[in-house]
Amino acid sequence: MAKMWMRTSMIMGIIMFVYQMVQPLGLTTIRPFILRYCSRYIQKFIACTNPYIEISIDECTGDHFRLSGVYVAIQAYLRPKTRELARRMKAQFGTNKKLILNMADYEEIVDEFEGIKIWWYVGKTVSQRPVASDFEHRHSSLQFHRQHCEIIMSSYMYHIIKEGEAILRENRQRKLYSNNRTSWNRLVFDHPVKFEHIAMDPVKKKEIIDDLISFSNGKEYYEEIGKAWKRGYLLYGPPGTGKSSMVAAMANLLNYDIYDLELTAVKDNSDLRILMHETSKKSIIVMEDIDCCLNITKKRNDSVSKKGKEVADSIESRVTLSGILNVIDGLWSASSGERIIVFTTNHIENIDPALIRKGRMDKHIEMSYCCFEGFKVLAKNYLKLDSHELFETIENLISQEQITPADVAEHLIPKTMNNDPEHCLENLIQALEKRKEDRNSTANQQEEPNAEDKSEIANPQEVEEKTD
Numbered sequence: 001m002a003k004m005w006m007r008t009s010m011i012m013g014i015i016m017f018v019y020q021m022v023q024p025l026g027l028t029t030i031r032p033f034i035l036r037y038c039s040r041y042i043q044k045f046i047a048c049t050n051p052y053i054e055i056s057i058d059e060c061t062g063d064h065f066r067l068s069g070v071y072v073a074i075q076a077y078l079r080p081k082t083r084e085l086a087r088r089m090k091a092q093f094g095t096n097k098k099l100i101l102n103m104a105d106y107e108e109i110v111d112e113f114e115g116i117k118i119w120w121y122v123g124k125t126v127s128q129r130p131v132a133s134d135f136e137h138r139h140s141s142l143q144f145h146r147q148h149c150e151i152i153m154s155s156y157m158y159h160i161i162k163e164g165e166a167i168l169r170e171n172r173q174r175k176l177y178s179n180n181r182t183s184w185n186r187l188v189f190d191h192p193v194k195f196e197h198i199a200m201d202p203v204k205k206k207e208i209i210d211d212l213i214s215f216s217n218g219k220e221y222y223e224e225i226g227k228a229w230k231r232g233y234l235l236y237g238p239p240g241t242g243k244s245s246m247v248a249a250m251a252n253l254l255n256y257d258i259y260d261l262e263l264t265a266v267k268d269n270s271d272l273r274i275l276m277h278e279t280s281k282k283s284i285i286v287m288e289d290i291d292c293c294l295n296i297t298k299k300r301n302d303s304v305s306k307k308g309k310e311v312a313d314s315i316e317s318r319v320t321l322s323g324i325l326n327v328i329d330g331l332w333s334a335s336s337g338e339r340i341i342v343f344t345t346n347h348i349e350n351i352d353p354a355l356i357r358k359g360r361m362d363k364h365i366e367m368s369y370c371c372f373e374g375f376k377v378l379a380k381n382y383l384k385l386d387s388h389e390l391f392e393t394i395e396n397l398i399s400q401e402q403i404t405p406a407d408v409a410e411h412l413i414p415k416t417m418n419n420d421p422e423h424c425l426e427n428l429i430q431a432l433e434k435r436k437e438d439r440n441s442t443a444n445q446q447e448e449p450n451a452e453d454k455s456e457i458a459n460p461q462e463v464e465e466k467t468d
């Protein structure tokens with residue numbers, strides 16, 4: 001170190017000496033060169049002696065001054081630390097008036113990674129735009145000791161970007177898209193339903209959650225097996241069993257957007273292709289009541305449901321089964337990023353098997369009538385009850401009657417302020433008992449004509465009289 005200082009001061013001395021010699025000669029033309037040479041040397045000298053490295057990440061990217069995704073991710077990563085460590089912050093209000101705090105200009109905080117200290121700092125730059133006026137933008141700079149360069153470059157930088165992106169994804173305002181003929185309209189997706197609210201067999205529910213999570217974390221796996229990163233789910237079951245709620249819960253679990261594709265609004269296969277290619281990654285594309293859509297059911301003319309017939313009469317969609325198959329397979333192969341396609345139907349028997357074969361619809365999920373486990377979920381959601389003495393009666397009745405979770409939920413919602421949980425449970429018991437009575441009386445009615453028939457046959461005299 002001492003040697004270096006000696007050598008540097010010698011060189012500085014020589015430079016000063018040369019400069020002093022040159023100055024009185026008035027050699028104005030070579031003076032700037034000498035000065036530039038000196039300042040370059042000084043900069044090199046500082047770089048050699050300073051053991052710290054600085055990297056700047058600019059707020060803007062490219063010639064068009066677009067906001068850099070990496071910069072945004074870094075800001076998101078630093079945000080929790082900023083709240084904790086910074087003395088000066090800048091406040092912004094995001095969607096839903098959510099308060100966002102970032103580091104103020106020229107503020108500095110310290111981060112730590114694997115025992116290494118990293119100093120973060122926000123600076124400002126003024127850039128000259130080719131057309132418009134000069135414009136001021138920010139950069140985030142990190143400083144660290146030269147000896148940690150390898151770890152910072154190979155691990156830390158990737159770590160902060162990944163973490164930042166995960167934070168952004170979590171806080172992102174999700175979107176619900178609905179289509180017209182060839183374009184999507186966007187709304188904020190704000191459905192609060194989560195898997196814990198869905199009434200269904202808990203084993204089946206866990207299986208679905210595991211499947212979704214392993215899909216969303218499966219980038220490497222899908223690459224390894226050479227398959228597009230896509231998954232299809234078929235949700236089938238009677239109305240009111242929670243198919244739409246399940247789609248919303250899926251989107252909330254994975255933090256995906258929803259594209260609610262109304263096939264009856266799409267004129268033909270080529271418009272369908274345009275719509276599908278406009279969907280973004282990390283999304284769920286839903287086609288509800290797929291059996292009701294035009295031209296794609298198994299035996300359209302004789303078995304299409306009532307709703308399907310009404311739709312068929314009212315619009316002129318020429319989307320065909322092969323159009324849908326092509327567009328799904330095309331999307332599967334041509335676009336990058338994870339996507340889920342969900343078909344829902346009340347009549348699985350009406351759907352062409354080609355549309356729901358494994359590989360297109362990988363998982364078939366039956367949404368069925370409410371079981372006792374499902375009821376317990378609803379009782380917890382609506383009445384905040386984990387147990388009650390009336391549960392046993394309900395368990396007994398619900399195992400015999402077919403009642404949808406939507407119907408159970410309707411009985412459990414308190415109708416007036418005075419409705420206590422017990423009253424709601426009694427309402428449900430009454431409803432279940434009424435169903436039981438109705439079922440028994442229908443069964444009796446069906447049996448009665450048979451009894452008459454038998455008695456008629458049992459009395460041959462009467463039969464003879466009748467035939468006469």
Ligand SMILES: Nc1ncnc2c1ncn2[C@@H]1O[C@H](COP(=O)(O)OP(=O)(O)OP(=O)(O)O)[C@@H](O)[C@H]1O
Pocket residue numbers: 197198199200237238239240241242243244245246346367404405406407409
């Ligand atoms: N399995 C369930 N778990 C919790 N709530 C449910 C469930 N099924 C239905 N519900 C309640 O009933 C309402 C209607 O359910 P949903 O629209 O999800 O049923 P669906 O099967 O999609 O019906 P449809 O076939 O008529 O579209 C929901 O808003 C929810 O409150």
